[in-house]
Amino acid sequence: MSKVRVRFAPSPTGGLHIGGVRTVLYNYLFAKKNGGDFIVRIEDTDQTRFVPGAEQYIFDCLKWCGLMPNESTINGGPHAPYRQSERKHLYKQYAEQLIKDGFAYYAFDTPNELEQMRIDFKTVDNPLPQYDGKVRMQMRNSLTLSADEVKKILDENTRHVVRIKMPAEETISFTDMIHDEVSFNSSLVDDKVLLKADGMPTYHLAVVVDDFLMEITHAFRGEEWLSSAPVHILLWKYLFGLEHMPQWAHLPLIMGPSGKLSKRDGVKYGFPVFAINWPQTTAEKNLKTNEFTDGFKEKGFLPEAFINLLALLGWNDGTEQEIYSIEELIENFSIERVHTAGAKFDYEKAKWFNHEWIKKLPVSNYQQRVKELFVSKNVKINDDAHFKKILDLVKERCVLLTDFFDQAVFFYQPPIVYDEESIKSKWDDAKHDFFKELTSKYNGISDWNLNLIEGEFKALATEKNIKIGELQMIFRIILVGSKIGPGVFVIAEYIGNTETISRIDNALINFSLF
């Protein structure tokens, strides 16, 4: 059996969303599992939709996810170029071969004429008429015009397209790796355009030709392509032979709260849909509505978690395992266990995956990103080793990387506001005196350590006959400002003797106002 070769074929028109990344992932897992190659081919055949920067952005996303291809526009390969616009000259001969063999024809209908056809043929039963076997003989094409006329039109360089001539009453079926047998009636499929007036191929011609030329063995794509699969099957049959056709796998769609997950869903429902923020979109959104969506990266996701959650959205290995490293995914992945039904994306579960990965991974893995977060919020981190210890202390309470800020700022700066509600009822003169006296006790500690901090505190509480728990609560508000964080005495130990006393002094002044 020949070497496994798969490809991800995005069109560079905008942000790479969850569905796209999952398609990449399944491609990647399948290739790695089978010792094959993963290729990225840029499908930029629609020149009207060219978006500068989109291609680079796609690779930025892949890099962040750790899913880099073996062959692509950026790292080359034996089948270069990998950008379809640069392969333009390759497609025409295949279109002409199809015409010669009677499987395709020239069509000269102008956009206006096509529009008119859709109006003329529109009925209640057929609201969206197609250019198909029922109407093609009433249109202007090389099937209805005489050979001389056709030659004349062609010689005059009149704009024209090439369309596939769908056969009548043929059952086109194939075995999909996910859906098993799928079949279509050829009469119901329209005569898709293969070569556009500008000389570029449409997706339909380009995939088939390039998959053949690039020796693709397994083709994964979203289920939105299933409807046009019969066109591709036929093209394979006419051009290269079905025996060379890759095995198809039509991946179930990832759904949003309302239908197929769209880029709009992000701003609409408040969760990320892009892997990394797509700057252009942000710029547009900012101009128009002053809102934008962060990508998973900006939102504080770890790539390990992102990959993990995407893998499990539509696939599982039949065991109860849910947390997988990329190596484990490669090891366990099987296309047969990919679901047939679409899965609704659940942001809550996505966050759970991230939480698990934050707990699982050593802090060193994401320390730099968290440090940047602190710096961006004007908190200086001078001691990386100490910072690491702090992150270790709070990691289990961080669901997103961005949570580290609230969970650890207080190690670097005193509280700005106090949670008044939590202490109001507990604060009185006795407590005031306790903390007043505590500062002098702490002042006397030369070896500032957990045992002494806690010991002095409890001894004084016993001596004053005040409930320790209540005092601890207040102490926490004094040091942190709110009811979060690790053990109070640990916090005191970390921030140091003078800072602890300073925060108590500060609180004594502020609390007297309650």
Next chain:
RNA sequence: GCCGCGUUGGUCAAGGGGUUAAGACGCCUCCCUUUCACGGAGGAGUCACGGGUUCGAAUCCCGUACGUGGUACCA
């Protein structure tokens, strides 16, 4: 409209003729902790509907409903 693909708790899902129909997320209760988490113990909640086939159907078949994708010189 037509064509394709789907349908197990709110969500992700295991299970593919006989199960008390797993598990996870989320939610609720309790324990731990006078914080927040983590951890632990419980709880509520499900086979879209109707017909078959069968001793027996969540599992097989047929309908219906619903969802979803396509129906472009977009991918």
